Amino acid sequence: MESEAVQKARLAQRAARVLAQIDTPQKNKALAAIADALEQQVDYLLTANRKDMEAAKIRGISEAMLDRLTLTPARIRAMAEGVRQVVQLQDPVGKIVSSWETDGHLKITKVTVPLGVIAIIFESRPNVTVDAAVLCLKSGNACVLRGGSEAIHSNTALVRVIRQGLRAAALPEDGVALLENTDRALVKELLTLRKYVDLAIPRGGAGLIQMVVQTATVPCIETGSGICHVYVDKAADLDMAVRIAENAKVSRPSTCNAMETLLVHKDILQPFLKKLLPVLQKDRVTIRGDREVQACGVMEAATEQDWRTEYNALILSVKTVPSLEAALAHIQQYGTHHSEAIVTTDKKTADLFLQRVDAAAVYVNASTRFTDGFEFGFGAEIGISTQKLHVRGPMGLEALVSYKYRIQGQGQIRL
Amino acid sequence: MESEAVQKARLAQRAARVLAQIDTPQKNKALAAIADALEQQVDYLLTANRKDMEAAKIRGISEAMLDRLTLTPARIRAMAEGVRQVVQLQDPVGKIVSSWETDGHLKITKVTVPLGVIAIIFESRPNVTVDAAVLCLKSGNACVLRGGSEAIHSNTALVRVIRQGLRAAALPEDGVALLENTDRALVKELLTLRKYVDLAIPRGGAGLIQMVVQTATVPCIETGSGICHVYVDKAADLDMAVRIAENAKVSRPSTCNAMETLLVHKDILQPFLKKLLPVLQKDRVTIRGDREVQACGVMEAATEQDWRTEYNALILSVKTVPSLEAALAHIQQYGTHHSEAIVTTDKKTADLFLQRVDAAAVYVNASTRFTDGFEFGFGAEIGISTQKLHVRGPMGLEALVSYKYRIQGQGQIRL
Incomplete structure (x- = not known):
């Protein structure tokens, strides 16, 4: 039987293929539906969050950590507001980067495309769940999220609400998935699923980032460590x-x-x-x-x-x-x-x-x-890259796309 | 004592910091000196190549492999010609990608910069040694090369000649290094030297590419597998x-x-x-x-x-x-x-x-x-990327640079 990581990454890839083809109004409709769903489900989200808070207090985590973990009606409204801001951002997919004709009269067009499936490994802030999901959606990508175990009830509830928004917009709900089993072995599996996962992004402290960078065989972007x-x-x-x-x-x-x-x-x-x-x-x-x-x-x-x-x-x-x-x-x-x-x-x-x-x-x-x-004027970001490959510095929507070359010929062969 | 991989990568990083700062005429002068040195050292190169050829014949490698391994005066002239073509290509470093002023009157300029140290792992064709070295130099990068053991004498001689060209142009010869010990353990070490190596590029068959992708903890670009x-x-x-x-x-x-x-x-x-x-x-x-x-x-x-x-x-x-x-x-x-x-x-x-x-x-x-x-009109390429991150398709000089943001203020602080 396949593990939760394999199953969710495989279904996310299937969803990604749909998300890669939809147009900007469809994406924005889904984002609006997600914002609405968040606001409608405040009580459900707070109840789930309370379970995390109680467990955290029993384990005795620090005040600062507890504050990061806390959801309030105002914070949930702010999340919904953040989603609506992403609606306003330009769609990064389908942009013509450049186009030219070769000496042999091939017409080459370099056009932006989504990356596919993005795995995001993060720590206790539940707002990352929503930010990451909507930035991936706006850029035509699916995501598999893995948050900290201390926020598991909050994250599970948030992802359910996001998926409800996707369904309301007639989009595949598997485009946003959460690993609900917080066993570390599943993270390692996710980070080596080259068949399904196109990119891994860690968000959190130095320990988390190093774990991802050392473990991943999928391409990953090192973020955030700042001296x-x-x-x-x-x-x-x-x-x-x-x-x-x-x-x-x-x-x-x-x-x-x-x-x-x-x-x-x-x-x-x-x-x-x-x-x-x-x-x-x-x-x-x-x-x-x-x-x-x-x-x-x-x-x-x-x-x-x-x-x-x-x-x-x-x-x-x-x-x-x-x-x-x-x-x-x-x-x-x-x-x-x-x-x-x-x-x-x-x-x-x-x-x-x-x-x-x-x-x-x-x-x-x-x-x-x-x-x-x-x-920088990029709008919401998914992290700050401290590596040189692909993207450097603040990672806005443009960091979540690749490109392909479309070549139009009239029967050309290579001599 | 440090291994050959650590030593050469460390010295390459020191050289990379010099190469990152030199201007286009200096780079082109070095490339011209390398082309000249290759042509002047034909006998030396052929003698070294003969050792590889004899060892290969004894081991009984295929005719096709033997052909790929062979150097001839014409092939060496073609290598030198290839180097002179790279002189003609535009320098990819120091280009202003975009620049804008923020609402807070910070002036941000996004400018291309070299990656640093590039590790290139390749198989038996000795011409890759020269191609890779000169593309890295033109883009302001240092490189640590690791070719196949069957071409070790040819590659060692080629890199010596290239370094002679660097010295003739008063540039640090450590900017182009070759692992002369072909022990596989050294490759694995090189691929995990995050402190010194900024990018790894495999060039060769599917087995080599998979080894690099699975082993590397430095960022790498998957190349070349084509169904x-x-x-x-x-x-x-x-x-x-x-x-x-x-x-x-x-x-x-x-x-x-x-x-x-x-x-x-x-x-x-x-x-x-x-x-x-x-x-x-x-x-x-x-x-x-x-x-x-x-x-x-x-x-x-x-x-x-x-x-x-x-x-x-x-x-x-x-x-x-x-x-x-x-x-x-x-x-x-x-x-x-x-x-x-x-x-x-x-x-x-x-x-x-x-x-x-x-x-x-x-x-x-x-x-x-x-x-x-x-x-595609990119000139010489260092491989064809089949991954989506950083670069996709033919990798010309532009695939070998990153960028940084230069921000000019007048005392701005963040509120």
């Missing part, structure tokens, strides 16, 4: 640097685009820290610094381990660097190719930084926090 | 269909874009085979057919195994189908998403075929043999 730096150059506007550093660290420390390490040119270290430290103290940020930074009044010492750590919390490591070259070398060694920023008024230094840093997003005089699908 | 079909519709111009079928099967049967299975609509089976069979007999093609095809004078029976087989030889399986739908279903089940063709004069049928077939290249009234970088 981001802000480098304050000797030619920086120090007040601007304080605002950017504060924003990059404090505005939402749990995100992957938050700053983890601040690099400061030695020539401006003292005046800059004099401005910065009181601000970060007020924000309750714990600071760990090298010797020079400690000499400016920081109590905790940073070790090599700090340069390698994505805190995802109100902790900041600060390092003094003697030059732009030293800042670039540090970023090269410890960065995760996510988002890196320089604060400087020197155009030549800024251009060198833009040219030399190998990251998805390289900023001059702006906060790293802008690396995000909405901020 | 290509030609479907002759009931509304086909039968003479055109004969020409296309012959060309697709016979012009170069060992390539991945050659036809393996011919699908024929039942309504025109008899008149079509009457025209086709004498042609293929003259071409010495072995034909295996289903019952209806056998009734038209074909002696050998096709089994289900035939539909799954990439012969890469002068063998053709022929199947009768009752409809376009049946042809599409067969291609869906047995195709490898490479190249598929229909011969028809019915525009509606042609459009359905173009729309419904899920393959890199879908043809109307032309031979599948055109799926090739040169034929």
Whole structure:
């Protein structure tokens, strides 16, 4: 007998072939039906969520985790609103990327097509379930979702409601599936089903991402791990640097685009820290610094381990660097190719930084926090890619399509 | 002590950082120096090749394999000529893909960048060594090559000559490396060096490709496996269909874009085979057919195994189908998403075929043999991708770059 992973991936592939052929109004009709279904089923969703919450409290998970897990009527309305926003986004399928005629008079048209079946492995936030499903649908793909076991009742209920929306729009409900058995062996199976699965996307912490990348034999996209730096150059506007550093660290420390390490040119270290430290103290940020930074009044010492750590919390490591070259070398060694920023008024230094840093997003005089699908103007995103293949940076709908070449001839053969 | 794989990949990454920053004239100067070095070192290369040839003869490899392994002065000149052609191709790095200003007045520029270090695992043809190295160089990437053990002396000599060209152009010779130890364990190590290797590309038979895809934890691109079909519709111009079928099967049967299975609509089976069979007999093609095809004078029976087989030889399986739908279903089940063709004069049928077939290249009234970088106008190619991620179909220089976002602000923070 086939496992749940094989069965759902196989049925998803069948559904994907239907979803690949439908037009934009049909997709949008399904999305509208899903939004409506979410709003109509608030009580059902809250009841399911309560089971997860009770189990979580018994297991004693953290307040932060509990908050991420919680559904409320307002959060469900926000989910439905998010789905309606995806209706407004342009359909990424069927776009002509380019077209030309060869010397031999073949007419070649490169046109975007869906990927097929996308496996999404994620952690406890139930809103990911809805986001992922509707982005896949809008791009003509089917998806097989595998959420964290702590959200299993919420996710099961959400996927049932989404499938109800698909049925209401006369589309195959197998286009959105959830692994209800949270046995880890099933995830591994899903990640090696090359026959059915076209892409795997992990969304979550470093452990989850590494598991997916190491296990998958289907193509996968590494997402989200972010050790981001802000480098304050000797030619920086120090007040601007304080605002950017504060924003990059404090505005939402749990995100992957938050700053983890601040690099400061030695020539401006003292005046800059004099401005910065009181601000970060007020924000309750714990600071760990090298010797020079400690000499400016920081109590905790940073070790090599700090340069390698994505805190995802109100902790900041600060390092003094003697030059732009030293800042670039540090970023090269410890960065995760996510988002890196320089604060400087020197155009030549800024251009060198833009040219030399190998990251998805390289900023001059702006906060790293802008690396995000909405901020870039892409609309909803399915993650932020930190690899170079296929897609880099915020992954909007265009990251979920491939293309094919359509070639029209008049009997041409190759000589 | 680090293994040869780790050492060469690590040094390649260091070289890649230099190669990523050099301009087009510098790259082209290096390519010209490589072409010159190849021509100057013909004797050295032939001597090395002779060692491989002698070992091969002792082991008794096939005539076809022996031919692929052989270097001659003319073949070396052709290699040098191929390198000079790459000089003429546009540099794919540093192109502005798009640029826009956000509502918050951030100026975002999406610009192409090299991938970094590319591992290329290939079989016995030594010309792949040169092709792969120069395409990687032109796209600003370093490469670590691993060829078949039967060509080890030829490949070692070729890479030495290429590195001599790099030195002559004052570029880091570690940008092109070859694993000289052909132990399989080193390949596996190379394919899991996520710290150093950005992409793996296998070039060769199905066994090699599957090994790479199953082993790699670095991103990889599946290439080349091609079970290509030609479907002759009931509304086909039968003479055109004969020409296309012959060309697709016979012009170069060992390539991945050659036809393996011919699908024929039942309504025109008899008149079509009457025209086709004498042609293929003259071409010495072995034909295996289903019952209806056998009734038209074909002696050998096709089994289900035939539909799954990439012969890469002068063998053709022929199947009768009752409809376009049946042809599409067969291609869906047995195709490898490479190249598929229909011969028809019915525009509606042609459009359905173009729309419904899920393959890199879908043809109307032309031979599948055109799926090739040169034929598409891309110039030299590094392989043909049969996966949907990153690149699909012929992989020219543009398949070897990624991009980054450069963002210019005036102190913006995220609210």
